[in-house]
Amino acid sequence: MPNEPSPPRRRGAVRTEALLQVTLDLAAEVGYAGLSIEAIARRAEVGKHTVYRRWPTKAALLLDALQRAWATDLDHRDTGDLRADLRERFLRSSSALTEPPIGPVYRAVIAEAQSDPAARATLHERFLRTVETSTLERVTRAQRAGELRADVDLTFAAEVLCGALYYRHLLTPRPVDEVAIDGLLDMFMAAYGSRSRTRRPDAVGG
Amino acid sequence: MPNEPSPPRRRGAVRTEALLQVTLDLAAEVGYAGLSIEAIARRAEVGKHTVYRRWPTKAALLLDALQRAWATDLDHRDTGDLRADLRERFLRSSSALTEPPIGPVYRAVIAEAQSDPAARATLHERFLRTVETSTLERVTRAQRAGELRADVDLTFAAEVLCGALYYRHLLTPRPVDEVAIDGLLDMFMAAYGSRSRTRRPDAVGG
DNA sequence: CCGTGATCAGCACGTATCGTGCCGTTCGGG
């Protein structure tokens, strides 16, 4: 009596993709708590070796899974209205971070990163820095368009914008909602907006 | 043959204090990775019950341990110079967060908080919110002294100041050094400083 | 001075995950 015709055993890159998807599914269903390598292997009907062969660390696996879910999140529009663009950008990022599958996987990566400096560096390099850079590009365009003061380097400003939102999302019970984003943009525009401002370069230099 | 005169078995609050201290010591020596309840009980030469009787959760224990190490950190001066005061305050907080024992315990709490919403809320309520509030009080005094614009609510600004620093410390490989703090204060003063500014209330109100 | 009850240390248990080793099977390229 032949077993049910077992699906052909997949290999290589296909397996890798499947494992990442299982990780995301599992994260969406049971949350960060259930994200063990054992559970992922069980769920994928796969030997643990098949996982360990591909990722040396749970952090590495989670980072790749996060990237898989991340892809859609970086095509932000440029309508010419800086404030509106940033607002939409931050709102969408907030939704992405809140909902599965990105939400749970993100929290798992944050947790891993606390005990693993290498994972922390990778997390920043591959994701947070990407967000900062994307934001910096947008505000730099605005600066060139005259919407922002021309006498400041906006690199740090971009970090503060992102950091304030990540702080609120990850470390406070407060929601990253329109109110929060508008407040943040108020602060940003008050500091760097160019319209009708009496600029005092010495107020920034030191 | 009598054993070495075993030290009298301590109880109650004294034991509690000792356990918190062991947690901090262990965190300083082996870092977050070694902070299991088993390891703490072993190190304290204590049965695991003695730990579980006091704290229902590892998160609860870590939060209390953090508070024990935290105490010294909240007496910030008010010299009348807002910018200098904030600078010193943030520099000291940065040092505290970087060095043992607060550093490792803090990271442990952050990690726990990612899988436990209750721990996350408590973390914010007992520590992060305290920092925000302390900062808010200082900038509000400055506002009343005329150093800052009178037409804005600084609550959110205080959160952004703290959030930017915590973001950098916890989620990036960048150091929270003088350069970062000065950059942040530049932004803050540019947004809310009152000196020689042509204020435009409508730029903030919406 | 003695007794009683709470607290304690030590040990054990069952469950879970980790990372690794081994075995026999299955797949795919040469």
Added chain:
DNA sequence: CCCGAACGGCACGATACGTGCTGATCACGG
């Protein structure tokens, strides 16, 4: 067609979790 790489399944020792149980130890009231 055949060989080696990839695979699923199982087992292992180690560690941590949270919870029992036992008998010793301490604090307090009588």
